[in-house]
Amino acid sequence: MSKMQKDFVPALAHNWLTPLYDTAIALTTREGRWRKLLLKAVDPQPGDTILDIGCGTASLAIRLKSICSQARVIGLDPDPAVLTIAKRKADQAGVNIEFVEAMGDAPPKSVEQAGVTKITSSLVLHQVPLDGKRAIIRKAYELLPPGGCLHIADFGEQRTPLMRFLFGAVQRLDGIEYTQPNADGILPKIMRDCGFSPVEETNVIPTMVGSISLYRAIKQ
Numbered sequence: 001m002s003k004m005q006k007d008f009v010p011a012l013a014h015n016w017l018t019p020l021y022d023t024a025i026a027l028t029t030r031e032g033r034w035r036k037l038l039l040k041a042v043d044p045q046p047g048d049t050i051l052d053i054g055c056g057t058a059s060l061a062i063r064l065k066s067i068c069s070q071a072r073v074i075g076l077d078p079d080p081a082v083l084t085i086a087k088r089k090a091d092q093a094g095v096n097i098e099f100v101e102a103m104g105d106a107p108p109k110s111v112e113q114a115g116v117t118k119i120t121s122s123l124v125l126h127q128v129p130l131d132g133k134r135a136i137i138r139k140a141y142e143l144l145p146p147g148g149c150l151h152i153a154d155f156g157e158q159r160t161p162l163m164r165f166l167f168g169a170v171q172r173l174d175g176i177e178y179t180q181p182n183a184d185g186i187l188p189k190i191m192r193d194c195g196f197s198p199v200e201e202t203n204v205i206p207t208m209v210g211s212i213s214l215y216r217a218i219k220q
Ligand SMILES: C[S@@+](CC[C@H](N)C(=O)[O-])C[C@H]1O[C@@H](n2cnc3c(N)ncnc32)[C@H](O)[C@@H]1O
Pocket: 008, 009, 010, 011, 012, 025, 053, 054, 055, 056, 057, 058, 059, 060, 076, 077, 078, 079, 082, 102, 103, 104, 105, 121, 122, 123, 124, 127, 128, 132, 136
């Protein structure tokens, strides 16, 4: 049992569903499409240190490391059960990823001092309370150097009646309180409030569980 203070929603809202997470995401979110766009936006380079906040089962972290083996990739997540799956997947993929068990707004000193150049976070903030969303984005701003980029892929503003209806499936699983601010389009506002500029929504991908937005936010 970890000693740190942890209050988080697991990958599929309930611990017993965590082993099904990868299958659920593959079946419902057009995963290949948005992860490909996200990878292209992040564009990992040798010399990069990329922090993936809420790495879950490491689906993104493994892809990042696979396309650029000379980039350092750190996967951070508070859930030891999901990190066990992540480590097994990274071993099977033959990639070296550093995994850290921590909340996104409270990384350990090793991460603070890692010289992070890019930060990613996918499908995390919709299941975090409003003050937690702010705290994670504020911490990302602190960790990045000037010119550094935060890349977020998550359920964003649900702009049509159909997308709002479909997003109901996620809201039934993760609860209205944490998910509704995302559906109302809060994420770019928080990024701007934290100092990021410019903040762009670069893609909106409609899926059978609501639309997923990709955001790119630069620290000046
Ligand atoms: C839906 S999963 C997404 C996993 C992965 N990023 C992906 O793209 O598949 C959300 C993850 O965020 C983690 N999480 C929840 N609250 C968090 C927080 N406050 N800080 C960091 N990670 C958090 C959960 O443990 C879970 O693994």
